[in-house]
Amino acid sequence: MTAYDELMQFQRETEALGQIAGRLGWDQETMMPQGATPQRAEEHGAMANILHARRIDPRVGDWLQTAEALDDVAAANLRHIKRDFERTAKVPATLAAELAKTTSLAHRVWAQARADEDVAAFLPILQKVVALRREEASAVAGNADPYDALLDDYESGATGASLGAMFAALRPRLVALRSAILDQPAPQTLSGDFDEVAQLALSEKLALAFGYDVGHGRIDKAVHPFSSGSGLDVRITTRTSLTDPFNCFYSTIHEVGHAAYEQGIDAAHLLTPLGRGVSMGVHESQSRIYENQLGRSRAFTGWLYGQMRDQFGDFGIADEDAFYATVNRVSDGFIRTEADEVQYNLHVLLRFDLERALMSGDLAVNDLEAAWNDRFAADFGYAIDKPSNGVLQDVHWSEGLFGYFPTYTLGNVYAGCLHVALRDAVPGLDDDLAQGDTSKATGWLRENLQQFGGLRTPVETIAHATVAVPDEGPLLDYLEDKFRGIYGL
Amino acid sequence: MTAYDELMQFQRETEALGQIAGRLGWDQETMMPQGATPQRAEEHGAMANILHARRIDPRVGDWLQTAEALDDVAAANLRHIKRDFERTAKVPATLAAELAKTTSLAHRVWAQARADEDVAAFLPILQKVVALRREEASAVAGNADPYDALLDDYESGATGASLGAMFAALRPRLVALRSAILDQPAPQTLSGDFDEVAQLALSEKLALAFGYDVGHGRIDKAVHPFSSGSGLDVRITTRTSLTDPFNCFYSTIHEVGHAAYEQGIDAAHLLTPLGRGVSMGVHESQSRIYENQLGRSRAFTGWLYGQMRDQFGDFGIADEDAFYATVNRVSDGFIRTEADEVQYNLHVLLRFDLERALMSGDLAVNDLEAAWNDRFAADFGYAIDKPSNGVLQDVHWSEGLFGYFPTYTLGNVYAGCLHVALRDAVPGLDDDLAQGDTSKATGWLRENLQQFGGLRTPVETIAHATVAVPDEGPLLDYLEDKFRGIYGL
Incomplete structure (x- = not known):
C-alpha cells in the first residue's frame, strides 16, 4: 500500500467513527430514555476522546509527508485531512480539554440563566468561553485575524472582512424592505387546529416530494428539528404545532434540503472527507433553497394549498394567492429561528457584528447585552423586552460556537445565486412546482452541486454550479422582487 | 493516581465504548433504514477495531502488574479485566482477523443455505469456522480442554465435563416427562385474532408489572426480540403475532427479565466490569424465572387471563384453569425458540452434545446433519422433515458461537434453584402474583442476585442467593410437579 492508501484506510475508519458519534447524537434527541443522560455524557466523552486521538495521531503526519495525489479526488482528500490535522495540532491538548470542560458547563449555566432571565448569571462563564476561544x-491563526480561524472551522476560506463587506451591503436594503413591508396591511393567518397525525402524513409526503430517500434515512420527531448523518444513513426530524402546521412542513423541507445534499453526494466518496457537505454555508444553501426559493414559491404553495385543503378542509384562507401571502407573512418578532426570509438575515447580521467585536476585543462581554439591545432597536424599531428574547435566546455562544452564525446568511446568499442559475437552466420550472414536482430543481442541484461533496472549496462549489463568484446581489433582488409582489410595494 | 485508578479510568471508557457498540446493534434491529447496511458494516468494523485495540493495549498489562485491590469490588474488577486481557493476548491477531472475516461470510452463507434447504452449501464454510474456533x-486453553475455553467466554468457570454430567441427569427425566405429556389430550388453543395495538398495550403493562424501568429504557418492535445495554440505558424489544399474543407477552416478560438484571445492578458499578450481568447463564436465569416460574405460574396466569379478557373479550377459553393449561401447552415441534418449558432443554442438550463432539473432533462436520437427525428422532420420536427445521435452524454456529447453547439450559437450571429459594423467602407469593403484583419476587431477585452484577463468579452468584451449590434437581422437580398437575399424570 502507498502512504496515500494507508492514510485513506485510517481516515475511512475515522469517518465511520464520526458517523457513529453523530448517530449517538440523533439517538439522544429522538430515542434515548431521559434517565440515561449521565451515562450518555460519558459515552459521548469516550467517543470524543477516540476521535481526538485519531485527529492528532502522528502517523497521519507521517503519511501526509509522503502521500502523493494522483488525481483531483486524492488532492482534495489530502487537502481536507491536512487542514484538519494541522488545525488540531496547533491547539495545545490542555487548552482543548479546558474548552471542552468550560463549554459543557457554560451550556448548563446558559440554560438556567435563560430560564431565569438573568444575564448577569451567564456573563462570567461566557467571559471565560470567549477568552479560551x-x-x-x-494559536490557530498565527499572524492572521483570530476570528478568521474560527470561521474557517465552519466555512473554509471565508474571512471576517469579506463577510463583513457582504453583510454591510445586505443590511440597509433588508432594513428598508422590512420597514416598507410592515407599513402595509398584514396577510391573513391560518385559523383552527391541525390534526398532528395528518400533519406528519403531509410532512412525509413533502419530504418525498423533495426527493428525500427514506430507504437511506428516516423521519422522527424532535424538539428542535435537525438532519444527521452522511452517506447511506441520513436521518431527519421534524416537529408539530397544533395551530401552526407550517412549522412542521417547512422544518421538514428545510431538513430535507440538508439531507438531500448528503444523500446526493457521489457514492464513490462514501466515508471519505469528500463524502460530507463541504461547509455549513453550502449546507444551508441547500436547506434554504428547498425551503424558501422552492418551498415558499407561488407555484409550490399553490400545490401545497390543495394538499392542505384535502387534509384539513377549510382553514380560513380563500385561495392560492391569499395562501401564498400567508405562507410568506412578515411580522414583528424577537426570535431568529422563527423569523421569515426578510428578517432572518437581520438577526444573523446582528450576531455576526457582535461576535466579531467580542473576538477582537472591541466589545467587552459586560457590554454585550446593551450592544445587542441597541442594535436590535436600530434594525427592528422596537426594544427587546427580556433577555430570553434577546442576548440569551441562542445556544451557540454558550457552546463556544463563534463563527457559526454568519454561515446561516451565507447559505441564504448562496441559495440566491443558485436560484438564478437554476431558473436559467430550467425555464418552465414553475409548471412542475405547481404540480408538487420538484424533481427538475432537485435534480439540477444534485447534478451541479450536491454530488461533488467536498471536492472543491465552498466558494468554488457554488461557483461551479452558478458559473460566477457568489455575491449578495441575487438574494437581495429575489427578496425585493418577491415581497414587493406580495405586499404590493 | 494509583495503577488501579488509571486502569479503571481506561476501563470505564472502554465500557462506555462497549455500550455504544451495543446501541449500534440495537439501532440496526429497530431503527436503521435498510439501505444503510453496507455503511453500518464498516461502522461496526471500526468500533470492533477500537475495542480490540483497547483489549490488547499493553498499558493494561502494565497496570495489571502493579494494581492493588483494596477491597472485594476492586479484586473482582481486576479479576474480570485480567481474564479478558489474558484471553485476548493468547489469540494471535491474524487468527482473530481470520475468524471475524470467516464468521461474517459464514453467516451469509448459512442464511442462504437455510432459505434453500441446502445443508451441503453450508458445510464447507462451517468446516472452516469449526477449524478456526x-x-x-x-491457543486459549493450553493443556486444558479446548471446549472449556469457549464455554468460559459465556460462562466463566463452567466446564464441558460438569455441564455434561448435569445435562446427562436432565435428559432421561425430560424425555420421559415429554412422552407422558404427549400421551395425554392436549389443552385448548386460543381462537380468533388479537389486535396488535392492544397486544402492545398489554405487553407494556406486563413490562411495568415485572418492574421494567422505562425511565431508563424503552420498548420497540423487532423481528427477534432482544434486550440491549447496561446501566442507565437498557432497552428491550418485542414482537406481535395476530393469532398468538403469547408470543408478544412472553417475549416481553423474558426480555424484561434480562433488562431487570441490568437495571438492578448497584449504581456504584456503572460502567465497570461489575456493571453487567455476570454470565449468559445467570442472565438467562433471570429471563427464565420471570417468564416461566413467575409468568407462567397458575397464580400469575390467573391475573393475565382477566387482563386478556378485558382487552380482547372472549377468545375461546372458559376459565383460569383452562387458560393456565393453554399457556403451558406442550406440543410437537422442531424449533428450539418456539419450544415450551419441558422440551426447550432437550433442544439445547442436543446442540451441546453435538458441538462438544465437533470441537473434540469426535464428530466430523460432514456427519453433523445425520447426527442431528438421529438424536432428534431419539428424543422427540419423529423425524426432521427439512434442514431449516433441523441442523440449519439456528444462527449460532455460523457465527462461531460454540459454547453458547448450554448457557440456555444452565439458565433454566439456575432459575429452578432460585425459584425454590424465592418461594422459601416469600411464603405468600402466589397471593401477590394472582393480583399481577410481582414486586416481592422481583425485589427478592434484585436484593439477592441482580444488584451484585459481576462481583462474584456465576456459580457463586447463584449460591449466594440460594445458599447452595446449584444443580439440576430443583428444575426437574418443578417441571415434573407443574406438568403432572396440568396434564393429570
Missing part, C-alpha cells in the same frame, strides 16, 4: 483562535 | 480454543 480567543486563545485557541490565536 | 478449535485453533483459537487451543
Whole structure:
C-alpha cells in the first residue's frame, strides 16, 4: 500500500467513527430514555476522546509527508485531512480539554440563566468561553485575524472582512424592505387546529416530494428539528404545532434540503472527507433553497394549498394567492429561528457584528447585552423586552460556537445565486412546482452541486454550479422582487 | 493516581465504548433504514477495531502488574479485566482477523443455505469456522480442554465435563416427562385474532408489572426480540403475532427479565466490569424465572387471563384453569425458540452434545446433519422433515458461537434453584402474583442476585442467593410437579 492508501484506510475508519458519534447524537434527541443522560455524557466523552486521538495521531503526519495525489479526488482528500490535522495540532491538548470542560458547563449555566432571565448569571462563564476561544483562535491563526480561524472551522476560506463587506451591503436594503413591508396591511393567518397525525402524513409526503430517500434515512420527531448523518444513513426530524402546521412542513423541507445534499453526494466518496457537505454555508444553501426559493414559491404553495385543503378542509384562507401571502407573512418578532426570509438575515447580521467585536476585543462581554439591545432597536424599531428574547435566546455562544452564525446568511446568499442559475437552466420550472414536482430543481442541484461533496472549496462549489463568484446581489433582488409582489410595494 | 485508578479510568471508557457498540446493534434491529447496511458494516468494523485495540493495549498489562485491590469490588474488577486481557493476548491477531472475516461470510452463507434447504452449501464454510474456533480454543486453553475455553467466554468457570454430567441427569427425566405429556389430550388453543395495538398495550403493562424501568429504557418492535445495554440505558424489544399474543407477552416478560438484571445492578458499578450481568447463564436465569416460574405460574396466569379478557373479550377459553393449561401447552415441534418449558432443554442438550463432539473432533462436520437427525428422532420420536427445521435452524454456529447453547439450559437450571429459594423467602407469593403484583419476587431477585452484577463468579452468584451449590434437581422437580398437575399424570 502507498502512504496515500494507508492514510485513506485510517481516515475511512475515522469517518465511520464520526458517523457513529453523530448517530449517538440523533439517538439522544429522538430515542434515548431521559434517565440515561449521565451515562450518555460519558459515552459521548469516550467517543470524543477516540476521535481526538485519531485527529492528532502522528502517523497521519507521517503519511501526509509522503502521500502523493494522483488525481483531483486524492488532492482534495489530502487537502481536507491536512487542514484538519494541522488545525488540531496547533491547539495545545490542555487548552482543548479546558474548552471542552468550560463549554459543557457554560451550556448548563446558559440554560438556567435563560430560564431565569438573568444575564448577569451567564456573563462570567461566557467571559471565560470567549477568552479560551480567543486563545485557541490565536494559536490557530498565527499572524492572521483570530476570528478568521474560527470561521474557517465552519466555512473554509471565508474571512471576517469579506463577510463583513457582504453583510454591510445586505443590511440597509433588508432594513428598508422590512420597514416598507410592515407599513402595509398584514396577510391573513391560518385559523383552527391541525390534526398532528395528518400533519406528519403531509410532512412525509413533502419530504418525498423533495426527493428525500427514506430507504437511506428516516423521519422522527424532535424538539428542535435537525438532519444527521452522511452517506447511506441520513436521518431527519421534524416537529408539530397544533395551530401552526407550517412549522412542521417547512422544518421538514428545510431538513430535507440538508439531507438531500448528503444523500446526493457521489457514492464513490462514501466515508471519505469528500463524502460530507463541504461547509455549513453550502449546507444551508441547500436547506434554504428547498425551503424558501422552492418551498415558499407561488407555484409550490399553490400545490401545497390543495394538499392542505384535502387534509384539513377549510382553514380560513380563500385561495392560492391569499395562501401564498400567508405562507410568506412578515411580522414583528424577537426570535431568529422563527423569523421569515426578510428578517432572518437581520438577526444573523446582528450576531455576526457582535461576535466579531467580542473576538477582537472591541466589545467587552459586560457590554454585550446593551450592544445587542441597541442594535436590535436600530434594525427592528422596537426594544427587546427580556433577555430570553434577546442576548440569551441562542445556544451557540454558550457552546463556544463563534463563527457559526454568519454561515446561516451565507447559505441564504448562496441559495440566491443558485436560484438564478437554476431558473436559467430550467425555464418552465414553475409548471412542475405547481404540480408538487420538484424533481427538475432537485435534480439540477444534485447534478451541479450536491454530488461533488467536498471536492472543491465552498466558494468554488457554488461557483461551479452558478458559473460566477457568489455575491449578495441575487438574494437581495429575489427578496425585493418577491415581497414587493406580495405586499404590493 | 494509583495503577488501579488509571486502569479503571481506561476501563470505564472502554465500557462506555462497549455500550455504544451495543446501541449500534440495537439501532440496526429497530431503527436503521435498510439501505444503510453496507455503511453500518464498516461502522461496526471500526468500533470492533477500537475495542480490540483497547483489549490488547499493553498499558493494561502494565497496570495489571502493579494494581492493588483494596477491597472485594476492586479484586473482582481486576479479576474480570485480567481474564479478558489474558484471553485476548493468547489469540494471535491474524487468527482473530481470520475468524471475524470467516464468521461474517459464514453467516451469509448459512442464511442462504437455510432459505434453500441446502445443508451441503453450508458445510464447507462451517468446516472452516469449526477449524478456526478449535485453533483459537487451543491457543486459549493450553493443556486444558479446548471446549472449556469457549464455554468460559459465556460462562466463566463452567466446564464441558460438569455441564455434561448435569445435562446427562436432565435428559432421561425430560424425555420421559415429554412422552407422558404427549400421551395425554392436549389443552385448548386460543381462537380468533388479537389486535396488535392492544397486544402492545398489554405487553407494556406486563413490562411495568415485572418492574421494567422505562425511565431508563424503552420498548420497540423487532423481528427477534432482544434486550440491549447496561446501566442507565437498557432497552428491550418485542414482537406481535395476530393469532398468538403469547408470543408478544412472553417475549416481553423474558426480555424484561434480562433488562431487570441490568437495571438492578448497584449504581456504584456503572460502567465497570461489575456493571453487567455476570454470565449468559445467570442472565438467562433471570429471563427464565420471570417468564416461566413467575409468568407462567397458575397464580400469575390467573391475573393475565382477566387482563386478556378485558382487552380482547372472549377468545375461546372458559376459565383460569383452562387458560393456565393453554399457556403451558406442550406440543410437537422442531424449533428450539418456539419450544415450551419441558422440551426447550432437550433442544439445547442436543446442540451441546453435538458441538462438544465437533470441537473434540469426535464428530466430523460432514456427519453433523445425520447426527442431528438421529438424536432428534431419539428424543422427540419423529423425524426432521427439512434442514431449516433441523441442523440449519439456528444462527449460532455460523457465527462461531460454540459454547453458547448450554448457557440456555444452565439458565433454566439456575432459575429452578432460585425459584425454590424465592418461594422459601416469600411464603405468600402466589397471593401477590394472582393480583399481577410481582414486586416481592422481583425485589427478592434484585436484593439477592441482580444488584451484585459481576462481583462474584456465576456459580457463586447463584449460591449466594440460594445458599447452595446449584444443580439440576430443583428444575426437574418443578417441571415434573407443574406438568403432572396440568396434564393429570
